[in-house]
Amino acid sequence: xxxxxxxxxxxxxxxxxxxxxxxxxxxxxxxxxxxxxxxxxxxxxxxxxxxxxxxxxxxxxxxxxxxxxxxxxxxxxxxxxxxxxxxxxxxxxxxxxxxxxxxxxxxxxxxxxxxxxxxxxxxxxxxxxxxxxxxxxxxxxxxxxxxxxxxxxxxxxxxxxxxxxxxxxxxxxxxxxxxxxxxxxxxxxxxxxxxxxxxxxxxxxxxxxxxxxxxxxxxxxxxxxxxxxxxxxxxxxxxxxxxxxxxxxxxxxxxxxxxxxxxxxxxxxxxxxxxxxxxxxxxxxxxxxxxxxxxxxxxxxxxxxxxxxxxxxxxxxxxxxxxxxxxxxxxxxxxxxxxxxxxxxxxxxxxxxxxxxxxxxxxxxxxxxxxxxxxxxxxxxxxxxxxxxx
Amino acid sequence: xxxxxxxxxxxxxxxxxxxxxxxxxxxxxxxxxxxxxxxxxxxxxxxxxxxxxxxxxxxxxxxxxxxxxxxxxxxxxxxxxxxxxxxxxxxxxxxxxxxxxxxxxxxxxxxxxxxxxxxxxxxxxxxxxxxxxxxxxxxxxxxxxxxxxxxxxxxxxxxxxxxxxxxxxxxxxxxxxxxxxxxxxxxxxxxxxxxxxxxxxxxxxxxxxxxxxxxxxxxxxxxxxxxxxxxxxxxxxxxxxxxxxxxxxxxxxxxxxxxxxxxxxxxxxxxxxxxxxxxxxxxxxxxxxxxxxxxxxxxxxxxxxxxxxxxxxxxxxxxxxxxxxxxxxxxxxxxxxxxxxxxxxxxxxxxxxxxxxxxxxxxxxxxxxxxxxxxxxxxxxxxxxxxxxx
Numbered sequence: 168x169x170x171x172x173x174x175x176x177x178x179x180x181x182x183x184x185x186x187x188x189x190x191x192x193x194x195x196x197x198x199x200x201x202x203x204x205x206x207x208x209x210x211x212x213x214x215x216x217x218x219x220x221x222x223x224x225x226x227x228x229x230x231x232x233x234x235x236x237x238x239x240x241x242x243x244x245x246x247x248x249x250x251x252x253x254x255x256x257x258x259x260x261x262x263x264x265x266x267x268x269x270x271x272x273x274x275x276x277x278x279x280x281x282x283x284x285x286x287x288x289x290x291x292x293x294x295x296x297x298x299x300x301x302x303x304x305x306x307x308x309x310x311x312x313x314x315x316x317x318x319x320x321x322x323x324x325x326x327x328x329x330x331x332x333x334x335x336x337x338x339x340x341x342x343x344x345x346x347x348x349x350x351x352x353x354x355x356x357x358x359x360x361x362x363x364x365x366x367x368x369x370x371x372x373x374x375x376x377x378x379x380x381x382x383x384x385x386x387x388x389x390x391x392x393x394x395x396x397x398x399x400x401x402x403x404x405x406x407x408x409x410x411x412x413x414x415x416x417x418x419x420x421x422x423x424x425x426x427x428x429x430x431x432x433x434x435x436x437x438x439x440x441x442x443x444x445x446x447x448x449x450x451x452x453x454x455x456x457x458x459x460x461x462x463x464x465x466x467x468x469x470x471x472x473x474x475x476x477x478x479x480x481x482x483x484x485x486x487x488x489x490x491x492x493x494x495x496x497x498x499x500x501x502x503x504x505x506x507x508x509x510x511x512x513x514x515x516x517x518x519x520x521x522x523x524x525x526x527x528x529x530x531x532x533x534x535x536x537x538x539x540x541x542x543x544x545x546x547x548x549x550x551x552x553x554x555x556x557x
Numbered sequence: 558x559x560x561x562x563x564x565x566x567x568x569x570x571x572x573x574x575x576x577x578x579x580x581x582x583x584x585x586x587x588x589x590x591x592x593x594x595x596x597x598x599x600x601x602x603x604x605x606x607x608x609x610x611x612x613x614x615x616x617x618x619x620x621x622x623x624x625x626x627x628x629x630x631x632x633x634x635x636x637x638x639x640x641x642x643x644x645x646x647x648x649x650x651x652x653x654x655x656x657x658x659x660x661x662x663x664x665x666x667x668x669x670x671x672x673x674x675x676x677x678x679x680x681x682x683x684x685x686x687x688x689x690x691x692x693x694x695x696x697x698x699x700x701x702x703x704x705x706x707x708x709x710x711x712x713x714x715x716x717x718x719x720x721x722x723x724x725x726x727x728x729x730x731x732x733x734x735x736x737x738x739x740x741x742x743x744x745x746x747x748x749x750x751x752x753x754x755x756x757x758x759x760x761x762x763x764x765x766x767x768x769x770x771x772x773x774x775x776x777x778x779x780x781x782x783x784x785x786x787x788x789x790x791x792x793x794x795x796x797x798x799x800x801x802x803x804x805x806x807x808x809x810x811x812x813x814x815x816x817x818x819x820x821x822x823x824x825x826x827x828x829x830x831x832x833x834x835x836x837x838x839x840x841x842x843x844x845x846x847x848x849x850x851x852x853x854x855x856x857x858x859x860x861x862x863x864x865x866x867x868x869x870x871x872x873x874x875x876x877x878x879x880x881x882x883x884x885x886x887x888x889x890x891x892x893x894x895x896x897x898x899x900x901x902x903x904x905x906x907x908x909x910x911x912x913x914x915x916x917x918x919x920x921x922x923x924x925x926x927x928x929x930x931x932x933x934x935x936x937x938x939x940x941x942x943x944x945x946x947x
Contacts, residue, residue: 169754170720171811172669172691178814205616213619214611221604226595229603229794264654268820275690279562297818300665301562330560364559404619406825421561424568428687429819430658434827435796 196546236262237438252386266410282330289521305523338488341532355387376462391415475551586936626652627828642776656800672720679911695913728878745777766852781805865941
């Protein structure tokens with residue numbers, strides 16, 4: 168029996184992971200994952216990219232590289248960030264193994280045990296898990312009908328001294344909701360005013376199905392408090408494991424030291440191949456193809472929900488991203504209902520797992536990017552049948 | 558000004574990194590790095606491996622994967638471990654982004670601030686850096702003429718209650734030395750007897766230039782206290798970033814939870830391509846080619862040292878690995894001499910940086926795997942000239 172560090176007590180092997188294993192069996196229609204549609208991966212373009220960088224007879228593609236990342240890729244990402252209204256040069260870009268590593272490194276830099284993280288409640292499960300492993304405490308950012316309760320946010324900043332703010336403002340995982348422009352401006356202002364590092368986690372903004380582009384929180388930040396996290400997992404492929412952090416140079420210098428001890432650097436080959444892909448293929452056409460497919464699946468799921476569920480059941484109407492958040496009437500417990508759903512060969516993630524504390528038991532997250540239209544129809548049907556809300 | 562976590566005070570941006578930047582300029586002969594010879598990377602075989610797995614029209618190669626790693630690769634590594642005398646099945650293998658990530662995840666699982674790590678002094682710089690970032694304290698494993706002072710080791714285990722033991726028993730970085738079989742047996746026994754998790758970091762054992770294969774410490778361990786770290790960085794290529802941990806199933810379960818919060822999983826594509834490479838190419842022939850080249854460079858460096866330095870200077874005679882450890886007479890300070898060496902266009906790593914505490918100032922680490930024979934000759938010459946020991 169090993170004696171583990173105290174922090175291990177806070178690293179739960181989410182019960183959910185165990186439950187969801189059941190749902191990986193053939194025949195089960197799963198809305199539980201957060202997976203892109205694999206049939207849309209640009210396999211042949213990625214194949215060509217690897218072939219070109221490995222065929223260039225330059226062995227440096229397989230050598231140790233710099234901790235901050237491959238310079239031409241940092242330049243390319245900086246240009247993309249500028250196009251999004253975020254002022255960035257190559258020196259502001261730091262490559263990570265997916266944005267999950269960005270969360271881990273930022274938690275490592277900022278969180279002492281007991282420090283408070285201010286976050287949306289519910290929030291991305293993986294972020295909560297990371298912050299917990301650094302023994303953080305949490306405080307929810309309250310919401311009202313208009314969105315975030317800015318007065319409560321300022322009250323928390325003033326009186327609860329959070330160490331970090333964590334937000335996924337665009338097509339959030341798990342709810343699919345998006346913060347309006349005015350709130351983004353206010354958050355950027357408050358983060359600067361109170362000097363609280365604010366993580367803007369933005370994996371989904373490219374998956375926009377309707378409405379205008381909403382500017383990032385970081386684009387409104389006059390100072391360096393807002394730290395932006397990007398990823399290639401949703402627009403290219405998650406199995407590559409490549410993301411990035413946008414921050415000021417002082418932060419990047421700290422991240423370099425933290426990542427040195429963590430895994431030295433991100434794969435040189437991966438970075439060079441991704442740079443080749445970004446600069447040689449029509450990436451916006453590819454993202455447009457993803458958008459069209461996911462939009463169709465979202466529309467279909469929304470329509471099936473409307474047909475199958477009575478008015479006591481409500482759900483979000485996401486304008487982008489990969490998820491719909493469905494809420495059953497009070498008294499339902501989606502955690503307890505999951506085994507019944509699994510038996511009927513359909514799966515979801517019970518909403519409670521996305522709350523850092525004080526969660527609601529009657530919600531669930533439904534993914535629409537991965538299942539086929541046929542599976543969406545059948546799956547929502549099965550779900551309505553076993554839930555029997557009426 | 559951000560307020561960082563307490564642990565950040567312990568994460569030094571090693572001054573050495575800054576000094577060594579100077580030595581990256583063209584014309585400088587560097588023995589400072591720990592880099593493999595890039596001209597030996599199996600570029601075309603790796604190219605073919607990526608081409609095959611990306612050409613198989615199975616998009617799962619780019620999808621999210623399991624945290625523990627790609628099963629066929631875990632099976633292949635388990636078989637290789639068994640061939641080394643380490644009992645392992647696929648369930649005992651955990652894939653990491655290089656063995657540096659193995660160190661980070663193990664530190665995360667085991668170290669509370671203030672916990673003691675027992676280690677060789679000097680030790681691998683990157684390991685010290687990782688343990689420091691978890692606010693560990695250190696205690697040196699004393700050595701005597703025969704090798705490790707086993708009585709002192711047992712005394713430390715009994716009275717200092719270390720949380721971890723860290724050892725690189727084979728062709729150690731930085732000294733190039735190897736622990737004899739009897740000491741390995743004793744360490745395996747003591748680790749089990751006192752129940753102290755013992756990390757056997759083994760990046761170099763395949764780079765053997767003479768003498769018999771020395772069995773791993775783990776192969777002598779009757780229980781699960783010894784945790785083995787392997788890597789493809791030295792036998793294949795470091796720019797891929799792929800390593801593994803061998804441990805019992807309970808430890809692997811904890812590692813899964815830790816890595817989930819850290820970066821979800823290691824690249825699916827990288828794992829599948831590496832599996833293809835391992836199962837379709839003659840890897841032992843490739844490693845033999847590396848061995849021959851490095852052995853020649855080691856021999857040359859040893860010979861040049863003998864020609865250029867007087868008898869007051871001593872150095873190790875490594876039978877494998879990538880490093881020679883050179884010790885100048887008392888009074889020399891290799892840290893202070895480095896700028897002078899850099900000015901003469903030759904670089905090394907001052908030995909002091911490899912000590913967790915109480916280091917000697919008159920040593921340096923010299924790498925012989927990366928420089929060409931011509932550079933070794935010229936570089937050792939330059940070094941002898943500026944050090945002017947006589």
